[in-house]
Amino acid sequence: MLKKIKVSALKPGMHLHELCGPWLAHPFWRNHFTLTDPADIQRIHDSKIEEVWIDISKGDDVAPAPAEAARPEAMSTTEILMAAEIGHAPASRQVPMAEEVSRAAAICAQANKAVVSMFREVRMGKAVNTESVGRLVDEISNSVMRNPGALISLARLKMADNYTYMHSVAVCALMISLARHLDLDEAEVREAGMAGLMHDLGKALIPLDVLNKPGKLTDTEFDVIKRHPAEGHRLLLESGTASAVMLDVCLHHHEKVDGTGYPDRLADAQISLFAKMGAVCDVYDAITSNRPYKRGWDPAESIRKMTEWSKGYFDQRVFQAFIKSIGIYPIGSLVRLSSGRLAVVVELSEKSLLAPRVRVFFSTKSQTRIMPETIDLASPGVSEKIVGHEDPGKWGFTDLDAMWSGQAV
Ligand SMILES: [Fe+2]
Ligand SMILES: [Fe+2]
Structure with a gap:
């Protein structure tokens, strides 16, 4: 039995009978087949096709409308999220959440203190020693290994006065988890964590009234904020202990794959894997965190929003791995x-x-x-x-x- 549906309702498991639209817009040379590869669904989304015929006797039907006032997810977004679901599962955990959460809370507190003192030393004109935080990154990494959800979720919870510091800890943990989902080796996982912890070091040199300003920044103030990657990069270079990955992520975590980021307006191929990872982790933590002037977004809402932005903003492979690491409905949603x-x-x-x-x-x-x-x-x-x-x-x-x-x- 054939049914005409919007492209946005397509799901893996449906049997595609016909694409409605001009042949020129067709992303495939064939019409009849069962959708199994999320990349195929993405290709249809990317084409000018708006509706398709599916054969529900040969494949899945559209899901029934959710009960009462349930708010269905925007399907085009859901399909991208589904691609993360297909064939993959979150990293396995060694201990349950309840067991890891208090240990993770202690590590978070210790890490927060270390970042506070590092920022204080930078403000006093002292050189940073990146090697001194290596053990801390190992502790964070071990916690994420024991249970990926515990420390990552706790680091999302921030007080008004510790945003910048706890954000560094959160991005460190997110980078470690993401690196493992990208199958990087343990040395690279550690590099990713170190880079996450240091990525906003340059903010230590941004005047606090601009850094913590509630509400919208003026263009001039935003120009000041935009100096933090270069400032951080300079501080790390001067330290003489920072790795190439740390230097790179610090300088380029605000670049976007469409070339509209800062400071260097790098395009996709010019941005390293680690900097692309930094961009995703940085945005997720920024939008899910409470700030003095606004509540953080719900984690699932944040994933959905990031999926909507993901094309111009993030590397798709990195973003898919990120969803696998944090979930479509992250803890706390x-x-x-x-x-x-x-x-x-x-x-x-x-x-x-x-x-x-x-x-x-x-x-x-x-x-x-x-x-x-x-x-x-x-x-x-x-x-x-x-x-x-x-x-x-x-x-x-x-x-x-x-x-x-x-x-x-
Ligand atoms: Fe930043
Ligand atoms: Fe950041």
Whole structure:
């Protein structure tokens, strides 16, 4: 049976019968086949084709509309996210979240202190010694190895006065996890972590009233901020201890693949893998973090937004690996389940990025809190599914982070 659907609704598993549109716009020489490769779906998205015929007797149908007011994900975005899901699972963990979270909190606090003192020394005109933070990066790396979600999620939680320092710790942990998902060797994983920790060192030389200004920056102030990659690069060069990767990520983590970034407006091929990794990790942590003047975005919303921007902004392979490392619904995301209940993501699944462990706590039907319950959505007997993410600000929940961290935050 044939069904005409929007290109945005295409999913792996559907049997493509016909593409609707001029032949010139066709990305394929053939019409009838079952979609298995997410790259094929992406090619259709990239073409001028807007609608297709699918044969639902030979492949999957479109999913039924989610229950009641569920907000479905924008499908074109979802398809890019699905590509991360296909054939891959998050890195395996050695210990459960509950076991790693307090150890990770102690490492975060220690790392925050180290970055604070490094920035202070730079402001006093002292040279940095990048080797002194090597052991700290190893500690962060070991925590991420034991459980990738714990330290990464904790480092997202920031106080108004420690943003810049904790951001360095967060980007360090994100870089380590991403490097492992890109199959880099352990020496390169360590380099990536060191580079993440040091990437914003130049901000130590930016006047605090500009750096921490609430609200929109003037063009002049933004020009001042834009000096931090070059300033950091100079500081690292002067240290005499920084590796080539650290120097490169520090200078180029604000470059974009479409050539509109700064400071050098480098284009795709001119930007190194490590700098591309830095760009993705930097943006994710920046938009998910609370600032004095704005609340951070929900992690799942941030992944969705970054997917929308990803074409001009990020290297696609690096971005896909990043989604694999952090999840489509990262820890701390507020999600709506097919039953209409709301839940917070508490741990990623090793089986599927779409089926994490969640803590269910609210019924949208009765509009009341319910007895919290943890469900593993990847468990064989569980039929509940995530139908979309929700804006925590809209619901006014203030205890989501306590639900996944098990700590008062
Ligand atoms: Fe930066
Ligand atoms: Fe940054």
